[in-house]
Amino acid sequence: MAENLARLRRETTAELAAAVTKLGVPMTASTITKIETQKRRITVDELVALAAALGVSPVTLMLPPEGDQTETVRLAERLTVPGWREAWRWMHGLTPLVARKRVPVSGLSWLATNRPYVTEEELAKIMFAAPATIAVEVLEEEVDDGPGS
Template identity: 35%
Template sequence: MTDEKRRPRPAAQYGPTATAVSENVKRLRERRNLTIYSLSGMLEKVGRPITPSAIAKIERQQRQVTVDDLAALAVVLGVSPSALLLPLDDSPKNTIEVTGAAGSVPADVAWDWADGQRPLKILGSDIGAAWLEYQLYGRPSLRRGRGHRMEGANIRDEVTRYVNDALQDLREQGFEPELGEDGLITWRQHQGGDS
């Protein structure tokens, strides 16, 4: 191939989630007093070799992390994949950016989503339907509802019951859901009142 026909490879674009991954890999490696060489050795032992120079590039956002890299890094660093994907902040007062979320979301909502507890955003106005679909399509059967297997026609009833129970628990604690224009649900606690 001649130089005329070669096109330069486009620079990788790193979003906020890639930034969080690079920062978290470095933070966790340093907290565990690991060098890039020892982390590389640990990754090789679990069957996902990443060279020390590649780890340094990951930490500087000069190398993208594949899904398999992310899983192996989480295993050897002793954390869940979500601990690499998000900044270490779950305060409901703070917002963070998540790639694909089209803007910032409350940090606690992002963590609940990453931990499989809730949808990141609710599209449409039917909160119950959104939770139901999240449980049906985004969670394995033993993880839906209260941890028991739901089969056949009872799935919708069980998930609806679970969602209603969870919503009732929040309401009993003095919280009410508010659906924002961006599709995010926020829970506001009543001030004063008879709690």
């Protein structure tokens, strides 16, 4: 996130902060500097407003701009995806992640839920072109999911 913000910002931190503030999310130049230097986390509202002010989607700020299939991409503190392309595909609602001890959903169900704007014809094209699931690594100890687990 921090590297992408710095890479995509084509104006001063003060100018970007003003643009974000105009979108209803108060922000200062200092806040942007702290985000870029990883001294501050951002909220979802800030992520959305920053993306809008920069003219990109929120996922463009969140994921590496390029990579290869041998790289592991960290999506959360204890969640990684084995491959750059898989991370982007999941974030764009193309393919589900399958975490340990979770039952994978069907590809069609996933697409219908995560891309509600897509027509049936488009769903068929996507289903044909996309892999059904992506395995992810959940970096945690065994979790007791309750009775029967």
